[in-house]
Amino acid sequence: MKWLSKALVACFFGGVVTEGYAAGFYLKEQSIVSQGQAFAGVAAQSGLASAAYFNPAGLSTIEQGTLESGFHWIEPDQKVATDTDQQSPLSTTLIPNLYWATPVSADTVIGLGVNAAFGSDNEYDAGYFGSSDHIKGSLNVIDYTAAVGHQLSEQFRLGAAFYYQTLDVEQTKASGATQTATLDGEADTLGFSLGLQYRTGGTTLGLSHRSGTEQDVVGTNTIVGAGGFSTGIYTASATMKLPAITALGVEHNVDDYTNLYLGVTRYDWSVYDSTTVTTRGIPQVDPFASITTNNYHDTTSFSFGINHQVRSDLELRGGVLFDPTPTNDTDRSYSTPDGDRTWLTMGASKIVDQSLIIDLALSHIKVDPVEVNKPAGVKARVDTTHNIISIGPASESIFLDKTSIYY
Secondary structure (H helix, E strand, O other): OOHHHHHHHHHOOOOOOOOOOOOOOOOOOHHHHHHHHOOOOOOOOOOOOOOOHHHHHHHHOOOEEEEEEEEEEEEEEEEEEOOOOOOOOOEEEEEEEEEEEOOOOOOOEEEEEEEEEEEEEEEEEOOOOOOOOOOOEEEEEEEEEEEEEEEEEOOEEEEEEEEEEEEEEEEEEEEEEEEEEHHHEEEEEEEEEEEEEEEEEEEEEEEEEEEEEEEEEEEEEEEEOOOOOEEEEEEEEOOOOOOOOEEEEEEOOOOOOEEEEEEEEEEOHHHHHHEEEEEEEEOOOOOOOEEEEEOOEEEEEOOOOOOOEEEEOEEEEEEEEEEEEOOOOOOOEEOOOOEEEEEEEEEEEEEEOOOOEEEEEEEEEEEEEEOOOOOOOOOEEEEEEEEEEEEEOOOOOOOEEEEEHHH
């Protein structure tokens, strides 16, 4: 299965995911429709194939085979600077995703999905001020999800999903004035998600939980250049813990054409407290353990959104999201120089014909300025903004009941 994952990363995901576009290195860009309303109320949404990821209970209202895809172009602007040097480690990238769902009975719908759940990719100049902490690196975490949603009654919907998750990581840092060490590893594991939705009158409440995962990374540590360690390619291992995600969503139908959304999402980032890379075979120290202190803390994001059906073939939406960082000023790394984020979003869905809908979303992310205080005596200021343009085709069955995408 790992060879298939690598092929999909290379061909579909391009092998590159820039710095995470939610707080930490989580990637929120899992649905264009949801992005357009700032991911507000995703746990309460139904009728979208991407419910396989957000809340599988929402699959249960899909009435025929549905395909949903997304391509998210991210244009980052990040400056990491001291008084004497400035770095711009990020570059433009693309994040895609793909979902499919179909009913198997009057009350039950199954779904499949593939998406990048976590990721980062940046590169600094080789001799810059923070090279002992991080020079360049990439992290690609891909989820392959199989889900089922079941409508118990007019009010209650349940859902469950299992996902196969692959992880590929590469990081280079300086281990001496002219020596670098590059970790290159991979891992895979399984996870699950559970969801519930309750609809009363014009209001739907949704609750979902996506499990955290623990990835046992195995690979190599390549040391090059003159320094304190013998050059060579050595075996390496590490354990990386990724957070559980719990979301509460509310969808309220104001009238036949307008919906309001509220979302509260909890991220169990405290599991990412430290990372130990163990390298075996180095003559000077065997085994050699390199410990990185992260000290991430749990966070809660809040989002608000609106969707309005302008006419029978067009819907417009917008939203705002407040997403705090799990990092802190003491332990923040150049690999993820993250701050609190505010998202401003807008989007649209247009019926082209009976078999094609085009979804579009635009997002501007303002990241609060932060500092990285590594190594000792160095203080770097980080200023970041991101702009995201997303577009993707979907099948006509997304539009249900008066051609609204929301059931």
